[in-house]
Amino acid sequence: MLNGREVSRVMREKLGTQAQQYSRDFGRRPVLATVLVGDDPASHTYVRMKAAACTEVGIESRRVHLDAGLSTNAVCAEVRALSEDPNVDGILLQHPVPPGVDERAAFDAIDPAKDVDGVTRDSFAAMALGTAGFESATPGGIMRLLDSYAIALSGRHAVVIGRSPILGRPMGMLLLARDATVTYCHSRTADLSSHVESADLVVAAVGSPGLVRGEWIKPGAVVIDAGYADNKGDVDFDSASRKASYITPVPGGVGPMTITTLLEQTVRAARERSMS
DSSP states (O other): OOOHHHHHHHHHHHHHHHHHHHHHHHSSOOEEEEEEESOOHHHHHHHHHHHHHHHHHTOEEEEEEEOTTOOHHHHHHHHHHHHHOTTOOEEEEOSOOOTTSOHHHHHHTSOGGGOTTOOSHHHHHHHHHTOSSOOOHHHHHHHHHHHHTTOOOTTOEEEEEOOOTTTHHHHHHHHHHTTOEEEEEOTTOSSHHHHHHTOSEEEEOSOOTTOBOGGGSOTTOEEEEOOOBTTBOSBOHHHHTTTOSEEOOTTTSHHHHHHHHHHHHHHHHHHHHHHO
């Protein structure tokens, strides 16, 4: 079992020490601003979870709640104001935003130096080209989880199911940078099962409960379930766990790593900004 909760707990202990040291060095805590547009109940829950995690490690959390009826320009203006605020180190725009807001435009209003959730074009380019920048939080968390269990990636065939700009696509880029051979699959992929059957590593990131069946899993493969809908993952856990060498539970696998990566990158952003 790839226990994201336990790995996160260890990481957060270290982050707490780093945040305390930052406070001693610079006279304030690292600051993460969370922008929530509208009143989606699940988004409110996620924002509360992230605020609680900030408190746990000694990061100051600032919540900016915007009306669902605001225009794209108005939301971008709020995000740009946070980008220009010298007392804000990281910015998280909670996904998804209401249909009337251009999410890509709102993401790209974030200063790349404060993009601790790794959602801007600049961050994607950094992941794709291997240059300095922040990783998308869920793919970055998955990489940290794999590393914590010393799972080798070089030369292995990784199948990423999903092509979203903040999960599937950056996941493939991070794996490619570690010398994995990457296949992307998606809703238009023909014969999905045959692709999964050839994979040494499967990352399911669609949000379609039970999409990946256990009989598709290659014996000994590593299975990462990053999907979540109706309190279930994309992988049929019971059948897949009988064939996989490592597998993430849902919940308790990828989710805690996503939040912890966000916190880690916030502390890093604060120090980098203060030292520049």
